[in-house]
Amino acid sequence: MNMDELKGIFIEEATEIIEKLDIDIINFEEDPSDKELLNELFRGVHTLKGSANSFGFSNLGGFVHHFEDVLDYYRSSDEEVTASSIDLFLEAVDIIKEVMWKEVDGINETPSNYNKCLDGIKEILNRSDTTVSTNEKTQKEETSVDFAEEFGDISIENSEVEESSLLSQLHDGEELYHITLTLDDDIYFRGFDHAKLMKLLSGEGRILESHWDMEAIPTLDTLDCERSYFKEVIIYFASLENYTEIEEIFEYIEKNEYSIKKISQAPAPVEPISIVETEIKYGNRSSDETQEKPKEKKQFKRRKSDSVSFVKVDTSKLDELFDSVGELVIAQNFLAESEDIQGIQDEYVQKSLTVLEKITKLIQNRVMSLRMVPIHDTFEKMKRVARDASKKVNKEISLNIEGAETEIDKLMVDALSDPLIHVMRNAIDHGMEDSQEERTNQGKTAIGQVTLSAYHKGGNIAIEVRDDGRGINRDKVFDKAVAQGIIKSDDTLTDTEVFALIMKAGFSTADVISDISGRGVGLDVVRSSIEKLQGKVEISSEVGKGSTFTILLPLTLAIIDGMIVETCGDTYIIPTLSVIESFAPSKDIVHRYSNRGEFVDLRGEMIPIIRLNKILDLSDDMPEPWESTLMCIENERGKYALLVDDLIGRQQVVIKTLGPALSKILELSGSAIMGTGEIALILNMEELYSSKKDI
Amino acid sequence: MTIDGDVIEIELSDDIEAVIELKEFVKNRLNYIDTINVVGDKETFTTSSLFQLLMSIKKTQPEINIPILDEGSVALSQFGKLYWIKS
Numbered sequence: 080m081n082m083d084e085l086k087g088i089f090i091e092e093a094t095e096i097i098e099k100l101d102i103d104i105i106n107f108e109e110d111p112s113d114k115e116l117l118n119e120l121f122r123g124v125h126t127l128k129g130s131a132n133s134f135g136f137s138n139l140g141g142f143v144h145h146f147e148d149v150l151d152y153y154r155s156s157d158e159e160v161t162a163s164s165i166d167l168f169l170e171a172v173d174i175i176k177e178v179m180w181k182e183v184d185g186i187n188e189t190p191s192n193y194n195k196c197l198d199g200i201k202e203i204l205n206r207s208d209t210t211v212s213t214n215e216k217t218q219k220e221e222t223s224v225d226f227a228e229e230f231g232d233i234s235i236e237n238s239e240v241e242e243s244s245l246l247s248q249l250h251d252g253e254e255l256y257h258i259t260l261t262l263d264d265d266i267y268f269r270g271f272d273h274a275k276l277m278k279l280l281s282g283e284g285r286i287l288e289s290h291w292d293m294e295a296i297p298t299l300d301t302l303d304c305e306r307s308y309f310k311e312v313i314i315y316f317a318s319l320e321n322y323t324e325i326e327e328i329f330e331y332i333e334k335n336e337y338s339i340k341k342i343s344q345a346p347a348p349v350e351p352i353s354i355v356e357t358e359i360k361y362g363n364r365s366s367d368e369t370q371e372k373p374k375e376k377k378q379f380k381r382r383k384s385d386s387v388s389f390v391k392v393d394t395s396k397l398d399e400l401f402d403s404v405g406e407l408v409i410a411q412n413f414l415a416e417s418e419d420i421q422g423i424q425d426e427y428v429q430k431s432l433t434v435l436e437k438i439t440k441l442i443q444n445r446v447m448s449l450r451m452v453p454i455h456d457t458f459e460k461m462k463r464v465a466r467d468a469s470k471k472v473n474k475e476i477s478l479n480i481e482g483a484e485t486e487i488d489k490l491m492v493d494a495l496s497d498p499l500i501h502v503m504r505n506a507i508d509h510g511m512e513d514s515q516e517e518r519t520n521q522g523k524t525a526i527g528q529v530t531l532s533a534y535h536k537g538g539n540i541a542i543e544v545r546d547d548g549r550g551i552n553r554d555k556v557f558d559k560a561v562a563q564g565i566i567k568s569d570d571t572l573t574d575t576e577v578f579a580l581i582m583k584a585g586f587s588t589a590d591v592i593s594d595i596s597g598r599g600v601g602l603d604v605v606r607s608s609i610e611k612l613q614g615k616v617e618i619s620s621e622v623g624k625g626s627t628f629t630i631l632l633p634l635t636l637a638i639i640d641g642m643i644v645e646t647c648g649d650t651y652i653i654p655t656l657s658v659i660e661s662f663a664p665s666k667d668i669v670h671r672y673s674n675r676g677e678f679v680d681l682r683g684e685m686i687p688i689i690r691l692n693k694i695l696d697l698s699d700d701m702p703e704p705w706e707s708t709l710m711c712i713e714n715e716r717g718k719y720a721l722l723v724d725d726l727i728g729r730q731q732v733v734i735k736t737l738g739p740a741l742s743k744i745l746e747l748s749g750s751a752i753m754g755t756g757e758i759a760l761i762l763n764m765e766e767l768y769s770s771k772k773d774i
Numbered sequence: 775m776t777i778d779g780d781v782i783e784i785e786l787s788d789d790i791e792a793v794i795e796l797k798e799f800v801k802n803r804l805n806y807i808d809t810i811n812v813v814g815d816k817e818t819f820t821t822s823s824l825f826q827l828l829m830s831i832k833k834t835q836p837e838i839n840i841p842i843l844d845e846g847s848v849a850l851s852q853f854g855k856l857y858w859i860k861s
Contacts, residue, residue: 267790273822277853281818286854293860296826298834299801304794304823312822315854 085270089134090183096127097176102459104168105466111160121150125327127175132279133271133331136182138189139175141282142197146171149200158206167199169463242342245287245315253284255342256325258314262336264306271332273312279328284318394489397449404446405733411439412754450490450635454533454542455483457492457499461531464500468507474527475515476507481532487540488635494612495542495632498605502544502628503529505602510548510626521623523547539614539640539656542630551620553577560586571684576717578618582606610765612636613654613748615714631656639761640731641751642710644723647697650759651723652732652751657764659711659718661726666705679709679720686711689768690722695746714765721767734761775799780808786819786850793823800831809839817852829858 103120107113124147132140153160170192177190246255260273280286292311318325322341329337414420414432458480465478506529512518515525530545553574560566560580580586582602609616614632633639633656641652668680677688692698709720732751741747748763775796776783784796800807810828828840842848849855
């Protein structure tokens with residue numbers, strides 16, 4: 080693995096840690112007494128610092144170190160974390176993100192608010208200096224004694240004269256450490272170097288001197304510059320940090336490659352140190368010692384979730400596995416549908432086919448489940464979005480989360496994040512009333528309620544963003560759409576169709592903002608993003624009561640639940656999510672209007688009939704609608720009835736991507752291999768009608 | 775790396791690629807090199823591989839002057855004083 084690959088892994092892991100920091104901070108704000116969460120936050124930051132320094136992200140490591148200090152201060156003191164500190168934490172996380180990406184891009188500059196944030200951290204730490212100095216002293220004395228027992232103190236009487244000179248160079252509070260590096264000869268290959276470790280050390284104190292054993296270095300003819308020949312490097316290091324902090328610098332090299340000893344002055348007679356209850360920094364030795372001790376242990380115990388072991392797998396490998404299982408399903412379907420095989424009158428053959436079908440289904444489900452992750456993490460991220468948005472527009476809101484355990488395809492989760500952020504911001508920014516007074520006057524709670532929920536709905540997943548704000552004024556949207564020529568004044572549209580207009584790309588909100596809260600802003604981007612995921616967005620709203628944006632998505636992008644139809648002898652698949660209903664119309668509900676085409680009267684609603692064979696240029700045949708099947712479809716243009724020769728059935732199919740030639744055809748979104756071995760094309764219902772407006 | 779007659783000048787900021795390049799350059803020219811000087815900032819160094827290359831050169835051709843080794847130590851502002859133990 081080369082350095083670039085290692086860096087790639089670091090970036091991925093760091094991104095995960097940083098995302099979790101955001102979530103943990105927001106959760107911590109809800110319960111600032113949760114010391115276990117604070118510890119978890121600290122651990123995340125600590126890991127990030129170590130990794131950043133190891134991979135040469137020194138700017139990132141430097142800033143994270145300051146952030147770690149402030150977290151350490153809070154976890155070690157009884158001081159309550161205030162709202163302004165939470166703001167500072169979140170700001171620090173933003174800076175961490177920015178610093179990391181700048182370093183990745185090779186930009187050597189700090190973010191604009193870097194110094195401000197750092198000043199905020201220092202201010203807190205300065206506070207800590209004045210309040211805990213006594214505690215520090217007590218702790219240091221204790222630590223000194225502990226290390227003397229564990230590692231064997233190197234006293235001045237036993238050490239060489241130069242050590243006494245080094246001890247005399249120490250500044251107030253500094254300790255002298257004797258560090259021996261015996262790095263394996265592959266150290267350069269592993270991406271480390273004596274230089275890198277010394278750089279890390281110099282970030283935690285002062286390197287006074289080092290002694291390099293060069294005896295084993297060979298002559299030029301056998302020297303391999305990428306192999307280390309230093310038998311030993313001894314470093315004398317002065318630092319204010321304690322042993323544990325120093326040892327953490329070496330966490331990425333093997334235990335046998337280093338040793339650390341603390342060199343202290345000749346031990347003076349140790350006088351018992353009286354411990355005052357309030358002076359103890361870690362833990363609280365109250366009079367009820369038996370009760371308090373387990374509590375302290377519990378605080379530092381790792382969370383339950385940490386004990387679960389995970390294996391990281393490249394999603395492309397999962398895709399390959401899924402493809403293979405897809406092939407297996409196709410082969411199994413072929414066997415199941417083959418008349419020749421079905422005709423074999425052998426009990427064992429038929430029994431084996433049944434078992435094969437069951438096992439295939441089991442494997443398919445299990446492989447599918449590998450890609451499924453709870454939507455929980457995405458929802459947790461929305462807490463930060465909600466917090467930032469409400470602060471920005473100065474509207475107090477309460478975010479409720481429901482159904483976070485609902486599982487969804489990992490690829491879908493990644494793609495869902497941005498549109499969901501947009502809808503959330505929109506709900507808070509524009510959906511909520513401007514003032515609490517405005518809300519209470521309407522009999523609502525002063526604090527706005529935004530609910531984010533996920534649930535299964537007919538083989539799909541629904542994600543709802545519901546607010547109890549002012550709602551969308553249907554008539555205003557309708558009038559605006561008429562004024563902009565998007566619809567005609569005599570068009571009959573349902574409420575859902577009217578609300579869907581605000582997600583149209585050309586729908587300007589300039590004059591509507593004051594009335595419908597500017598909900599059109601950027602919502603076309605949400606719609607198109609969701610449609611790319613084979614999903615759709617539905618809006619319902621009631622003036623004065625609030626709005627609900629429902630994002631409907633298939634459970635996975637790898638399998639689609641489809642209606643299998645036939646036209647001109649070819650098989651096509653229509654995603655079930657797009658189909659409202661299918662029916663064979665009677666002759667009396669089909670109408671033809673000159674220049675306006677064919678329509679079907681579906682329970683009083685006139686829906687245009689679109690012929691699939693004409694859209695796809697398959698033939699000029701004009702079968703009568705009452706001798707065909709109509710599939711009622713809804714897309715951003717509204718409802719239409721797609722005329723097909725026959726509806727074969729409904730089936731889950733494994734999606735195969737189209738080749739370069741077919742993928743240019745907008746009306747097609749993919750293909751699938753049917754049980755018979757026949758290839759069926761999957762129709763893109765959004766493009767099918769809108770791109771053929773003149774039909 | 776710069777070459778001024780029979781004097782080679784290198785910097786402590788040279789990375790391992792530069793060290794490998796230096797070795798390749800030096801190995802067939804040992805008889806023509808008089809001095810290898812370290813120039814530039816003396817704050818830190820990028821790789822310890824540079825020091826072992828210099829020592830290797832010294833062991834192979836002791837007549838070459840390498841002041842940073844010959845003086846027994848070098849003081850770097852960020853990494854303190856580095857002492858060489860040769861035997």
